[in-house]
């Protein structure tokens with residue numbers, strides 16, 4: 001997949017802003033038709049121009065792009081309230097607007113010679129993977145209906161399960177408190193699965209410790225793996241080095257999550273520095 005052009009819309013109208021559960025919300029934002037070409041794993045960045053804080057834009061993965069009956073393109077994001085920007089967003093109403101820039105970054109790489117893939121998500125890390133799951137059905141049918149492993153701290157951190165099952169995927173769930181699915185971390189059933197199956201590609205998104213554990217399993221089993229990193233960002237444009245990660249440490253390379261990511265080959269990242 002190649003980098004797409006992105007657009008800045010200082011007046012992107014909110015079409016819906018729905019509370020899903022606990023700290024999680026879904027927001028639909030009217031978007032430029034360019035978003036219809038967005039790749040799973042790409043993201044957008046938002047800023048409320050009516051507020052001084054936070055000063056910097058905040059990145060969110062593209063969760064879905066839909067075209068409604070009025071031929072309006074709507075991009076959906078799934079967000080968790082963790083701080084100033086997301087708290088403010090949770091109080092916004094349909095009809096209000098945000099400044100939105102996107103689609104940004106590079107998405108997951110998928111090739112037609114892949115026969116079987118699987119996905120691993122932690123918490124709100126499911127957001128880009130649902131987009132990938134539905135995109136695979138349209139574009140790489142042979143990879144659809146695979147296995148998706150979803151982990152959360154509690155049942156309130158587990159999202160999109162019904163949606164993924166309806167798309168034909170097999171979902172395995174774990175929660176650390178045992179309130180839904182198998183008790184424990186998602187890496188346990190995932191590792192067991194890999195004893196019986198050898199997918200051509202693992203796609204993962206979630207908190208860094210989970211991604212690191214998934215990457216170590218993939219490296220041990222020598223199964224290609226791509227991870228979408230949700231690191232803290234500043235400018236979101238490749239200009240400030242705020243999101244630099246060490247990549248191919250033997251070459252002392254640093255890449256920007258906002259520009260060269262957020263999706264990376266898990267085998268090339270320097271996990272000791274993350």
Ligand SMILES: Cc1cc2nc3c(=O)[nH]c(=O)nc-3n(C[C@H](O)[C@H](O)[C@H](O)COP(=O)(O)OP(=O)(O)OC[C@H]3O[C@@H](n4cnc5c(N)ncnc54)[C@H](O)[C@@H]3O)c2cc1C
Pocket residue numbers: 043054058059060061062077078079080081082083084085086087124127128229230231232233257262
């Ligand atoms: C490429 C990318 C895609 C993302 N996609 C999503 C998404 O789809 N849904 C979603 O809910 N979030 C996503 N995030 C994370 C999201 O950008 C942050 O949660 C958001 O910027 C927090 O802004 P805030 O002002 O509400 O919180 P702040 O006030 O900035 O921070 C509140 C607290 O959260 C911590 N924090 C902030 N950002 C992160 C982070 N990225 N990782 C870990 N801790 C953090 C801060 O250190 C602080 O303790 C993504 C991040 C990246 C880089």
Ligand code: FES
Pocket residue numbers: 233234235236237238239240241242243244256257258259
């Ligand atoms: S956030 Fe500034 S370079 Fe990536």
